[in-house]
Structure formats: C-alpha cells, structure tokens
Amino acid sequence: MTSVEEPARPNGRIRDAARTRAEILDVATQEFARAGFTGARVDEIAARTRTTKRMIYYYFGGKEQLFTAVLERAYSVIRETEQQLDVEHLDPVAAIRRLAELTFDHHEAHPDFIRLVSIENIHEAEHIAASAELGKIGSPALDVIGRILASGRESGLFTADVDAVDLHAMISSFCFFRVANRHTFGALFGRDLVAADQREHYRTMLGDMVIAYLTAERAAD
Amino acid sequence: MTSVEEPARPNGRIRDAARTRAEILDVATQEFARAGFTGARVDEIAARTRTTKRMIYYYFGGKEQLFTAVLERAYSVIRETEQQLDVEHLDPVAAIRRLAELTFDHHEAHPDFIRLVSIENIHEAEHIAASAELGKIGSPALDVIGRILASGRESGLFTADVDAVDLHAMISSFCFFRVANRHTFGALFGRDLVAADQREHYRTMLGDMVIAYLTAERAAD
DNA sequence: TAGCTAACGTACTAGTTCGTACATTAGTGA
C-alpha cells in the first residue's frame, strides 16, 4: 500500500454516540448469538465495528452488561411487535389461530433472538435477573390471549381449562423448538423443520393443534 | 497438615481405564451442561476427577472430542429408554398418551441432557455431524409412533395428517421448552414450568393437546 | 476563539486456558 490514506479526513473520526452504541449492539447480538456468551469475543465484536473495544467498555461497562443490553433490546422488539397485535376483532377461534401464526412468524424471522434465549437459559437467566428493565415487562400478548380465552369460554367454544400463560407456553414451545433445535433434529431425523417448503405445513399444524386442544370435548370431571 | 499421607499406597495410583474414562465423561457432562461448550473448562473437569487433565487428552484427544463423546453417551441413554417402550398393547389413544407422558418424564429426569442439546444447537450440531456413531442412530420411538399412528388411522380414531417425525417434534417441543426455557420463562412471566406441584397439570395438558390434535374433526379438504 | 468535556483511539497487562513434552509406574505375559 502506498501513501494514499483517507481522502479528506486524516483520521475519519466522526462523533456519533447513538450510532456507535447501536452499532456495538448490532454486532454484539450477532456475535453472542453465534458463539454463546462465553464463546463470544469482545475483541471480535470490536473488530467488526467501526469503533474500538474501548468504546464497548465506555458504553456498557463489560461483557456481562453488554449481553444484558443485547437481551434488553431483543426483548423490546417482541414487545413492540406484540403491541401491534390486532386480532380481537376476530372470533375467538380465528383470533387464537392468528395469534399462533404471528408467534410462529416472529420466531422464524428472528433466529438470533431464539439463540439468545437459549444462551440465557444455559446461564439460568442471570442477566434477565440482573436487568431492572427486563424484570417488569409483562407480555402484551398475554393480555390479548387472556381476553380471547375469556371470550371463547363464555361463548362455549373453548372447553379447555388453561390460562393465558400456559397457552402462551404451548404456542411458544412449538415455535421455539422448531427454530432452536433445528440442527440437532435435522441431524438425527433427517428433517429440516425450517425448510421453506414445509413452512405452511408446520404453521397449519400449530394452529390445528392449539385449536383442537382448546375446543376438544372433554370428559366431565 | 502433618505427615499423615495415604494409608497403604504411597501414591494411591490404581489403574482402571474403564473407570477413569467413565468418570471423566460423568464430570464432563456436568461441566458442559453447566457452562456450555466454550464456557466449560478442561482444567475444571480434570480437577473434579480422580485423575488428571492429561488423561482427558489421552482418552478423548481434546475438548471437542470430549464433548462429542458426552453427547454420544447422552443420546445412547434415550435410545435405551426408548427401546424399552411398551405401549403397543394399548389402544392407539392410550398408547400415544402414554408415550407422550414417558417423553415428558424423560425430559424432566434429564435436564443436563436438555442443556447439552441446547448447547449443541448453538453450535449448529457440528459435533453430531462429526460423530460417526450419532449420525445413524434413528430413534426407536419413531418406529413405535409410526405403528400407533397407522393403527389409529386405520380404526378411524386419528384424523390428523401427520407422520411420526412431526408428531415426535410436537411432543418433544412441549417437553423440551418446559425444561430448557424454564429460567427465562420464569423470570419473564413469573411461572415456574417445572414446579413440582404443577407437574401433573402440564403432563395432562401435553396428553390432552396431542390427543385433541390427533382426533379432532377436520374440515373435509 | 478559547476552553471544556463527551467521545474516541492505542498500547499494554494480568490472568487464564488449551494443549503437550517428558517422566513414571502398575500390571501382564513370556
């Protein structure tokens, strides 16, 4: 390389705290999702940023806090998505199916988020516990589910004895497993749960499952 | 400490290759499950063994191969459990419910295995791919499910259009999620999915869900 | 325009961590 340096600015140093901070978070999200908390390298995150490692410590304090910030942002994305839920104008059966489909879509669209959740569980949710922000979020979806369930039970359509949290767990289970365990499942059973041409199949399967559960005829107890 | 050493043997060195190897695998399973692949420390595994780090490299070659060996043994445990499945004398509905319950029980009884699977998925199943043994196992449970499904469809009890692999995924999803995501779910929604007094509730819920799905009346297509 | 500070960069270090070179010994078979 000859003496040709940066064109105008000798250092190219531009100050933009918000951009720097956001860029660190973006890259950190990828790196943590790629390699896990311990496997992620602070130097690697810094290298893939337009700034330096020093800035990670300047803005976040350390690797742990950076991971917490990554989780906080990832969860805030779902919250925002859930706040835009608009299914309550549908009848209960259609509303639940639609909600399940949106959950399905969100999981599929955010594999990095799924990986972060897996990683956080390996660490027994210690970062969530350490976050003032994440403790008290409460899922907007939960309220929606609760209202649909009540309405469905009132009209006699839903017979199952579940509350919103359990139904949310049921729906999330399937969506989460499909994305999170894609690799081992594929390696062991030779089936790619996230194959594009099977997407509709699994999306329908989830809806059928949830609706069948909610509307099944139960033995009187 | 005074000069009191080992009672009889000056070094206490006993040779038992099988025991040493097994002990390393036991401790490694715990350590990998505790901290993830990268987070696990080879020195820590060695320290909690009656042998030394040298032996880990002697028997397994390295950290990667040790993790692969841990996975191989963990999967072999399920395979053995599945081989003892004895549900085909039941009617299809009872058989599937029983099978779901056994899957539920196995997940609950082996949280370390669940963690290993999560970890292996973070690493995109590269160790399973590298294992000659793990590639071609094929689940005994899958055959059982396949036969029950066929029998259930024949007798008109089952209406759902699923194969054994998909049904296995559905059952596993719920069991896996409940254990694997216990911590984040608990932190975010304030509900412990693995609480002892809720065990029957979730076990029943799983069975109800699967049976409802399989036996639901479907719109003619 | 001078000065101040938030924002940024460089260079380094202390501690860790996987892996190995080398030495040793228990137990077995000739």
Added chain:
DNA sequence: TCACTAATGTACGAACTAGTACGTTAGCTA
C-alpha cells in the same frame, strides 16, 4: 522375574482474552 506397554502424573508454555491506563480530538458553548 523380567521386560514391555497401557495407563498415569508433573510441569510447563504459547496463545488468547477481558479489561485498563493513558493520551487525543471533535464539536459545543461561553
């Protein structure tokens, strides 16, 4: 009982990695 090898232990090193001490500058404001 002697020799041979599988099994084991010790000590060490090279590379990595989180974190920091210290110096610099852009851009705002008085």
